[in-house]
Amino acid sequence: MTRLSVAVSIVLAASAGALAAPVHAAEPVALQCGRLFDARSGKILSARTVVVREGKIEKILDGRSEAPGARAIDLSQHTCTPGWTDLHVHMSSQSSPQSYSEGFRLDDTDFAFRSVGYAKKTLLAGFTSVRDLGGEVAPHLRDAINQGLVDGPRIWAAGKSIATTGGHADPTNGYNDALSHLIGPPGPTEGVINSIDDARQAVRQRYKEGSDVIKITATGGVLSYARSGDAPQFTVEEVKAIVDTAKDYGYRVAAHAHGTEGMKRAVLGGVTSIEHGTYMDAEVMSLMKQKGAWYVPTIYAGRFVADKAKLEGYFPEVVRPKAARIGALIQQTAANAYKNGVKIAFGTDMGVGPHGDNAREFLYMVEAGIPASVALQAATIRAAEVLGVDDQGVIEAGKRADIVAVKGDPVEDINTVMNVDFVMKDGQVYKQAL
Known part of the structure; x- marks a missing residue:
């Protein structure tokens, strides 16, 4: 075993506490976004609800909607962007x-x-x-x-x-x-x-x-x-x-x-x-x-x-x-x-x-x-x-559920990106300071 392999093994052992959550969150969620950044057009869209299931974006609904069986997360004061x-x-x-x-x-x-x-x-x-x-x-x-x-x-x-x-x-x-x-x-x-x-x-x-x-x-x-x-x-x-x-x-x-x-x-x-x-x-x-x-x-x-x-x-x-x-x-x-x-x-x-x-x-x-x-x-x-990948970088059905939310409108005020309130990667919530 190389020195680097030993080093990484030590780090992983020390980080074992991170194992509490799975890579993909099992619970489906509905992100109720006050605005949504459409990365394809570069435009800010009005309120959308992004339904996430098993690490993927399942569908996007107009306005603030409920999704049966999904836990709602209120991001109505935020703009959601792709991760x-x-x-x-x-x-x-x-x-x-x-x-x-x-x-x-x-x-x-x-x-x-x-x-x-x-x-x-x-x-x-x-x-x-x-x-x-x-x-x-x-x-x-x-x-x-x-x-x-x-x-x-x-x-x-x-x-x-x-x-x-x-x-x-x-x-x-x-x-x-x-x-x-x-x-x-x-x-x-x-x-x-x-x-x-x-x-x-x-x-x-x-x-x-x-x-x-x-x-x-x-x-x-x-x-x-x-x-x-x-x-x-x-x-x-x-x-x-x-x-x-x-x-x-x-x-x-x-x-x-x-x-x-x-x-x-x-x-x-x-x-x-x-x-x-x-x-x-x-x-x-x-x-x-x-x-x-x-x-x-x-x-x-x-x-x-x-x-x-x-x-x-x-x-x-x-x-x-x-x-x-x-x-x-x-x-x-x-x-x-x-x-x-x-x-x-x-x-x-x-x-x-x-x-x-x-x-x-x-x-x-x-x-x-x-x-x-x-x-x-x-x-x-x-x-x-x-x-060279096509499964991320946009908020669309079938893509990875990598989603970031900031208060306000980052297209109008780019400074909002310095205060990230919500981070989801592969459907798992890592940050929710709302």
């Missing part, structure tokens, strides 16, 4: 001034324990699904949640991100010579590639480890212990080898990318989404529209790191100028991308900031000029499209 999806999180970590030393001091056990709390905070904030784009704990956390052992969102897990030597997800960046020589150069098993054959092997390793999605770091990054935050780090041929191999296993590929050239190579190579996209220019936007690629801005992460870069000692000095320069640009990039018709979906890069604060991304999207209705669609029906 939200955050397409870019890291459930096993959270930024702090100690982040860069913790990898040397803490064990997988520590990160596994932390992930349980982060998962619950995320779910209670209204996010019933997430895509975890890099973290070896995530596939195990996903399984624990699916088994009803831990409370948290549905997880699409990338496992270890794929990088090039010295790239943003090279796990040995910043190691001294003695430690580097002791460990040896990482390879495809560790998610580091330098050839087309390596690229194929790295994807197959992620399949072996149980990943749901592939994440590559197509350019340098802000928080990695390396000088460049935007240099391209894969060839088009390497990206294509990753994408083609991923398709063999039914995987989609998300590409972390800040620099223009790296984005172009990633889109030409066939990735599903560009994450961050800081220096996205008109050529990249045109190429993304041509290829059907999605943009996941992660404005929250940009704002967070730009703010923290002002604090002495929060980031290492090699990171601080990147955080100040790159982080501050992402919100404007999102504004430009929306104006130019690039397809946008919702993601925060949470783990950079504190888990549970994910909904603040909605506010930043609206600040960037993206209509509130479009921002809500980005976290519901559009996110489902990015994931």
Whole structure:
């Protein structure tokens, strides 16, 4: 048994109390919603009653209705929306001034324990699904949640991100010579590639480890212990080898990318989404529209790191100028991308900031000029499209009963998303603060 397996076993044993409720609530319920957000049209509908049975939406009735045999839940002062999806999180970590030393001091056990709390905070904030784009704990956390052992969102897990030597997800960046020589150069098993054959092997390793999605770091990054935050780090041929191999296993590929050239190579190579996209220019936007690629801005992460870069000692000095320069640009990039018709979906890069604060991304999207209705669609029906699923992201008969409720009208006042009163996932109520 690996160290990580032992860690997760300990966490699950500690979380055994969560077993009191089944994954799907047995009791049918009728959610009497004062308003309902129609994710397909982006419009707020008048009062509807959503009948939920065995984890699915059974039917939707006009007005405030009773459903025989179903327990009524009064949400007449609320707007019901489909459960939200955050397409870019890291459930096993959270930024702090100690982040860069913790990898040397803490064990997988520590990160596994932390992930349980982060998962619950995320779910209670209204996010019933997430895509975890890099973290070896995530596939195990996903399984624990699916088994009803831990409370948290549905997880699409990338496992270890794929990088090039010295790239943003090279796990040995910043190691001294003695430690580097002791460990040896990482390879495809560790998610580091330098050839087309390596690229194929790295994807197959992620399949072996149980990943749901592939994440590559197509350019340098802000928080990695390396000088460049935007240099391209894969060839088009390497990206294509990753994408083609991923398709063999039914995987989609998300590409972390800040620099223009790296984005172009990633889109030409066939990735599903560009994450961050800081220096996205008109050529990249045109190429993304041509290829059907999605943009996941992660404005929250940009704002967070730009703010923290002002604090002495929060980031290492090699990171601080990147955080100040790159982080501050992402919100404007999102504004430009929306104006130019690039397809946008919702993601925060949470783990950079504190888990549970994910909904603040909605506010930043609206600040960037993206209509509130479009921002809500980005976290519901559009996110489902990015994931390649059709059983969630809308409140319709036959879909998963993932439903969030906030007081007021979030299309009129997006700030309402910061106060979630009701959370249901797969028909089970996790939060009811009414």
